[in-house]
Amino acid sequence: MDYLTPIFKKFKFLDNSNNKFLNVGSLKTVDYGSFFDERLETLSDKIVDSYPTDVENGLISFKTGKIPKDGYKIQISNRRLNITVSTLSGAYYALVTFEELASKFKGMIPPLEIVDYPDLEIRGFMLDISRSKVPKVETIYKYIDLLSKLKYNHLELYVEGFSFEYRSMPFVNSDMNHITVNEYKQIEKYCYDHFIDLVPNQNGFGHMTEWLKLDEFKHLANVDGLFNIWGSNRSSSTLDPTNVESYELVKKMYEDMLPHSSSKYFNMNFDEPYELGYGKSKEVCDEKGRETVFAEFFNKLAKVTKSHDKIPMLWGDVIIHNPEAINKLDKDAILIDWGYNENYPFLKNARMLK
Numbered sequence: 001m002d003y004l005t006p007i008f009k010k011f012k013f014l015d016n017s018n019n020k021f022l023n024v025g026s027l028k029t030v031d032y033g034s035f036f037d038e039r040l041e042t043l044s045d046k047i048v049d050s051y052p053t054d055v056e057n058g059l060i061s062f063k064t065g066k067i068p069k070d071g072y073k074i075q076i077s078n079r080r081l082n083i084t085v086s087t088l089s090g091a092y093y094a095l096v097t098f099e100e101l102a103s104k105f106k107g108m109i110p111p112l113e114i115v116d117y118p119d120l121e122i123r124g125f126m127l128d129i130s131r132s133k134v135p136k137v138e139t140i141y142k143y144i145d146l147l148s149k150l151k152y153n154h155l156e157l158y159v160e161g162f163s164f165e166y167r168s169m170p171f172v173n174s175d176m177n178h179i180t181v182n183e184y185k186q187i188e189k190y191c192y193d194h195f196i197d198l199v200p201n202q203n204g205f206g207h208m209t210e211w212l213k214l215d216e217f218k219h220l221a222n223v224d225g226l227f228n229i230w231g232s233n234r235s236s237s238t239l240d241p242t243n244v245e246s247y248e249l250v251k252k253m254y255e256d257m258l259p260h261s262s263s264k265y266f267n268m269n270f271d272e273p274y275e276l277g278y279g280k281s282k283e284v285c286d287e288k289g290r291e292t293v294f295a296e297f298f299n300k301l302a303k304v305t306k307s308h309d310k311i312p313m314l315w316g317d318v319i320i321h322n323p324e325a326i327n328k329l330d331k332d333a334i335l336i337d338w339g340y341n342e343n344y345p346f347l348k349n350a351r352m353l354k
Contacts, residue, residue, distance in 0.1 A: 014077055014111035021108040022076050025053035030060040035091045039193055043095045051107035062091055070153070071117025074098065076109055090117075092195045093151050100149070124154035126201065126267075130163040134177050140187055148194035155191055156201040156267055159257075161210035164202070166256045172214070181260050188262065200261040200310075204250035205297065206273035209237040211249070220246045223279035238275040241297040242284055251304050258308040265334070266305050270298055271315035291325035294318050302330040316353045323352055 027048050032040065044060060058079055065084035067073060072094035073084040083094045097116065101109050125147055129135055140157070147155060157179065162172045165180045179187070191198040212221045213235065220243055221236035228234075239246040258266060276294060277285040285293050302312040316335040319326050326335070335353035339346060 008114050008116045009071075010113070010115035012113050014075075014113060016111050020077070020079055021105075021110055022079050022081065023051070023053055023055055023058060024048060024102045024107045024109065025051035026055040026058035026079070027060050027081060028056040028058070031062065033062045034064065035062045035085065035088055037088055037091075039195070040088075040091055040095060042193070043092065043099070047095065047099045047102055051102065067115075068117040069121070070151075071115075072097070074101075074112075074114040076101075076113075077111045089153070089195050096149060096151065118151065122154050123152045124156065124199075125152050126156040126158050128158040129179065130158055130160045134163050134179060137179075137183050137186060141190055144187075144190055144194055144196060147196060153195060154197050154199060156199045157187075158201050158203075158269075160203040160207040160269075164257060166253060168252055168256050171216075172211075184260055188260075197263050197265070198261070199263045199265045199267060199313075200257055201267040201269065202253055202257055203269040203271075204239075204253060204301065205241070205270045205294075206238045206276075207269065207271070208239050209235050212236050212239075217249060219243075220249065221279075222273075222275040222281050227275050227278070229274055236275060238273045240280045241276070241293055242281055247297070247300055250301055254301070254304050254308070258305070258310060261310075264309065264311055265313055266308070266310035267313040267336075268298070268301060268305060269315055270294075271317050273318070289325075291318065291322035292328060294322075295325050295328035298333070299328075299330050302333060306330075306332065316349065319353060320349055326353070 025048055027044075030041070030044055058081070060081045060083070062083050062085065064086060065073065067084055067086045067090060069087050070089045070093060071085070072090045074094055074097060075082045075084075081098060083091060085091045085094060093116075097114060125143075127140070127143060144155065162175070163178050164184070165178050166172055167181065188198040211217050220239050222238045222240040223236050225236065226233035227236055239250070273294065275281075277290040281293060298314060305312040311332055311334060312330060313334045313336055316337045319329070319335060320337070337346060337349045337353060
């Protein structure tokens, strides 16, 4: 197998004393059972058509069995492909693996058996499209193709600044370096075709530097001018949570994005509000506590998220340093964590954020 090959739960070659290799191009007949779906049909046709032959005596057969969600059992014998699954997604992932087998064995696959299922229900990838040139739709499609082969099922396009089309504020998209609403819908459809949930993502508390540089919004900066951090002066990046206009701005950003998404999740991010507790929010943070002010601002915007039938997600950095604040957050919020180092304490933090 090649670098795309995951570690299967079970893989073995079967007896091939009769030299009955499966000719992939012969699989012109498919019995979908209860799993018929146009996405399966498209993929199976693509695989078979990649190995043309005049022989048409092969069969792909799907049946229901006791297999974990997203899992599958593949058995190739007697020139047939038998697939056992319990979910439609499992049927798709079985075909993804079969496509890899067809490529590896150049269209002539020996008898074998594979059992595979994921350890994680959500297998996600976040692509930053905001801090450089926004990628073309075709480039994002290539990422989706690869993620599908690796059996990821969750994709986020990280948005800060103006990398998404804000139809209520067209002046912020004047440089045309953004994903349009129509392009987002195309990407979502492409993700759907590959059994990937395209989850909307929008930062709206920290990481607001580009917004706060605009004359229309610079008064919303929590600290006017530059802010000293890590030994250097940096442009303000955090909204003033005490100003109702900060809430109104982020609400408008959400309302420009969320109606165009069919996912049940929304990553609000809310990470690294470095200036919180300084400048305009110092007094209220001294009075209530920095973590309480953070939670209150998040909860107000989480209500907007939930009004669009989305489950709010946020990064856990503030809560990790203030664990007592976890009970102050919206009860439906999902906390997520990131780390850059091999020895980052993911497990320890996961237990805290659960």
